[in-house]
Each structure stands twice: as structure tokens, then as C-alpha cells.
Amino acid sequence: SQQGEEDPQALSIQEGENATMNCSYKTSINNLQWYRQNSGRGLVHLILIRSNEREKHSGRLRVTLDTSKKSSSLLITASRAADTASYFCATDDVGAGRRALTFGSGTRLQVQP
Amino acid sequence: DAMVIQNPRYQVTQFGKPVTLSCSQTLNHNVMYWYQQKSSQAPKLLFHYYDKDFNNEADTPDNFQSRRPNTSFCFLDIRSPGLGDAAMYLCATSRRAPRTDTQYFGPGTRLTVL
Numbered sequence: 129s130q131q132g133e134e135d136p137q138a139l140s141i142q143e144g145e146n147a148t149m150n151c152s153y154k155t156s157i158n159n160l161q162w163y164r165q166n167s168g169r170g171l172v173h174l175i176l177i178r179s180n181e182r183e184k185h186s187g188r189l190r191v192t193l194d195t196s197k198k199s200s201s202l203l204i205t206a207s208r209a210a211d212t213a214s215y216f217c218a219t220d221d222v223g224a225g226r227r228a229l230t231f232g233s234g235t236r237l238q239v240q241p
Numbered sequence: 242d243a244m245v246i247q248n249p250r251y252q253v254t255q256f257g258k259p260v261t262l263s264c265s266q267t268l269n270h271n272v273m274y275w276y277q278q279k280s281s282q283a284p285k286l287l288f289h290y291y292d293k294d295f296n297n298e299a300d301t302p303d304n305f306q307s308r309r310p311n312t313s314f315c316f317l318d319i320r321s322p323g324l325g326d327a328a329m330y331l332c333a334t335s336r337r338a339p340r341t342d343t344q345y346f347g348p349g350t351r352l353t354v355l
Contacts, residue, residue: 161343161344163344163346168329168349168351169348169349170245170247170331170333170346170347170348170349171284171331171333171344171346172346173343173344173345176343216283216284218344228274228286228289228296228298229286229344230286231283231284231285232283233282233283234281234282234283236281
């Protein structure tokens with residue numbers, strides 16, 4: 129079953145606005161990562177937050193993690209047209225013993241210039 | 242620049258005709274992965290190598306095989322492609338156990354099956 133589910137599936141905003149995407153997961157994790165994918169391209173790592181961290185910043189990105197609710201959010205502030213992409217959360221699965229990440233279904237962000 | 246390279250970027254094959262996709266990395270990473278991604282879906286892990294240790298996902302069809310002849314190269318072989326195998330195939334690497342590490346992706350190979 130899908131470890132990470134993202135919400136919303138699609139988001140359209142105007143340039144300069146903030147964009148918030150949410151990710152929920154089901155099992156215990158060591159860390160949660162966010163990736164970005166431009167159309168027809170590979171994924172690019174944005175940020176990693178460990179299970180003992182609650183918030184992390186990188187430039188215009190802010191990630192929060194609530195392990196009690198098994199959820200994370202990615203906030204992009206002052207969005208730009210170049211932020212248009214799909215955004216995926218990815219989690220490891222402590223219980224399964226798998227040395228791999230499971231990706232969520234993704235949020236497609238469209239930033240209108 | 243260190244990177245993950247995938248060749249070809251676009252591959253067209255015929256139904257049932259074997260095809261091989263290649264991935265190379267200059268990052269000297271221990272772990273290499275192959276993902277399948279269909280339109281508007283999440284990448285789905287097919288298998289990964291931790292050094293020479295091959296790890297197959299339970300639901301990866303037998304039609305998909307992989308080879309890692311050395312640290313730098315990894316191949317995905319599709320023995321008898323079906324129409325349902327048309328997808329983007331993504332190769333990725335990480336330095337060590339992925340629980341604590343970032344994955345670095347190649348640009349992908351888009352496979353079309355006629």
C-alpha cells in the first residue's frame with residue numbers, strides 16, 4: 129500500500145503566493161524527504177527532515193513534520209513560475225526492513241505568472 | 242560535474258522485443274535503484290543494488306531484470322515488453338542505506354512500446 133499520500137493532488141496559484149502541500153504516511157519513519165520533478169524529468173532532492181526534527185528551512189522552503197499525526201507539510205513562499213513542477217514526499221519504512229524509500233502520489237503545482 | 246546519466250533518453254521498442262536501458266554514475270555511490278513511473282503517478286521501486294547485493298521488490302514482474310557489472314553502471318533489462326510497460330524509467334543512486342540518505346536521480350528514459 130502507498131506509504132505517502134499527498135494533498136492536494138493539484139494546486140494552482142499566482143506568482144508571489146505561498147504554496148502548501150501536505151503528506152501523510154502510515155508507519156514509523158527515520159526520516160521524510162521531499163523531491164521535485166519537472167515535467168518529463170528526473171526527481172531532484174529538496175530537503176530531508178529527520179524523525180526527531182519538527183521544522184526545517186532551506187531558502188524559500190519550509191518543511192514541518194508531526195510524527196504523532198504521521199504528517200508533513202512543504203511550504204514554498206513567494207512562489208515563482210519556475211516552481212511549477214510535481215512535488216513528492218518520500219519515506220522509509222522502519223518496520224518493513226526495506227532499504228528503500230516509498231514515494232507519495234505527488235502534488236502537481238502550477239504557478240501562474 | 243558528478244552525475245547520474247541515463248541512456249537513451251527515449252526508447253521505442255516493439256511488443257515482445259527485449260530492450261535494455263542503461264544508467265551510469267560518477268558519484269561513486271554504493272546504492273543504485275531502478276524506478277518505474279507511469280503518467281501522473283509516484284515512482285515505483287523495481288529493485289536496487291547495495292554494492293553487489295541485489296534487492297528485488299516483491300511485486301516486480303519477472304519480466305524485469307537488472308545487472309550491475311561494476312560500481313558505475315547498472316542496466317535494466319525488459320525481456321518481453323508489453324504495452325503496460327510503457328513508462329518513464331528512472332535510475333537513482335545514494336551513498337549508503339537510503340533511510341538516512343538523499344537519492345540522486347538521472348533524467349529518465351521514456352519507453353514506448355508499439
